[in-house]
Amino acid sequence: EAGVTQFPSHSVIEKGQTVTLRCDPISGHDNLYWYRRVMGKEIKFLLHFVKESKQDESGMPNNRFLAERTGGTYSTLKVQPAELEDSGVYFCASSPGYNQPQHFGDGTRLSIL
Amino acid sequence: QQQVKQSPQSLIVQKGGISIINCAYENTAFDYFPWYQQFPGKGPALLIAIRPDVSEKKEGRFTISFNKSAKQFSLHIMDSQPGDSATYFCAASGIQGAQKLVFGQGTRLTINP
Numbered sequence: 346e347a348g349v350t351q352f353p354s355h356s357v358i359e360k361g362q363t364v365t366l367r368c369d370p371i372s373g374h375d376n377l378y379w380y381r382r383v384m385g386k387e388i389k390f391l392l393h394f395v396k397e398s399k400q401d402e403s404g405m406p407n408n409r410f411l412a413e414r415t416g417g418t419y420s421t422l423k424v425q426p427a428e429l430e431d432s433g434v435y436f437c438a439s440s441p442g443y444n445q446p447q448h449f450g451d452g453t454r455l456s457i458l
Numbered sequence: 459q460q461q462v463k464q465s466p467q468s469l470i471v472q473k474g475g476i477s478i479i480n481c482a483y484e485n486t487a488f489d490y491f492p493w494y495q496q497f498p499g500k501g502p503a504l505l506i507a508i509r510p511d512v513s514e515k516k517e518g519r520f521t522i523s524f525n526k527s528a529k530q531f532s533l534h535i536m537d538s539q540p541g542d543s544a545t546y547f548c549a550a551s552g553i554q555g556a557q558k559l560v561f562g563q564g565t566r567l568t569i570n571p
């Protein structure tokens with residue numbers, strides 16, 4: 346079984362540019378989560394999809410972040426325009442159902458210059 | 459607001475020794491407590507998890523001890539091996555049915571041969 350896949354593994358962009366991160370969850374997993382770890386701090390929740398619907402987006406930092414999950418399969422997280430404080434590692438996780446363990450991808454390391 | 463506090467930040471243990479990492483939480487509504495192991499360049503991988511209806515769970519060399527009254531839980535790694543060297547995260551979830559994980563800040567564990 347393929348795990349959670351994230352693209353790209355590393356992205357370096359300049360402040361003010363736009364970046365789109367992609368996450369392919371484990372096949373059949375309805376629940377998809379985005380998290381972020383800023384340097385040296387804890388991993389923080391961003392949002393949770395159940396199929397194509399946003400179940401919880403309480404962790405989204407501001408309206409420069411837009412997450413989508415078209416058709417309930419893969420998800421994208423767009424940052425527009427990127428700011429310096431957006432640098433960090435963005436993780437995606439998926440789980441098959443309510444109260445099931447979350448499986449993480451290897452993350453996208455985002456560097457804003 | 460840090461809802462899950464993890465200590466120590468870093469830990470060095472000799473091969474064959476016992477590694478102990480502690481976490482404390484604030485909200486008694488949490489009902490799921492997983493531990494994740496992360497190697498450099500990889501995403502967090504679920505190691506072991508516990509729910510508050512039991513005080514201890516063991517899987518191989520890894521044991522979670524849970525103290526509901528003290529709102530604390532800990533990870534014990536018996537017979538620690540160099541391959542156990544990684545960053546470990548405790549987490550909690552379940553407030554009002556929410557699935558999002560609230561993470562501790564992580565512990566960098568080094569096992570010396």
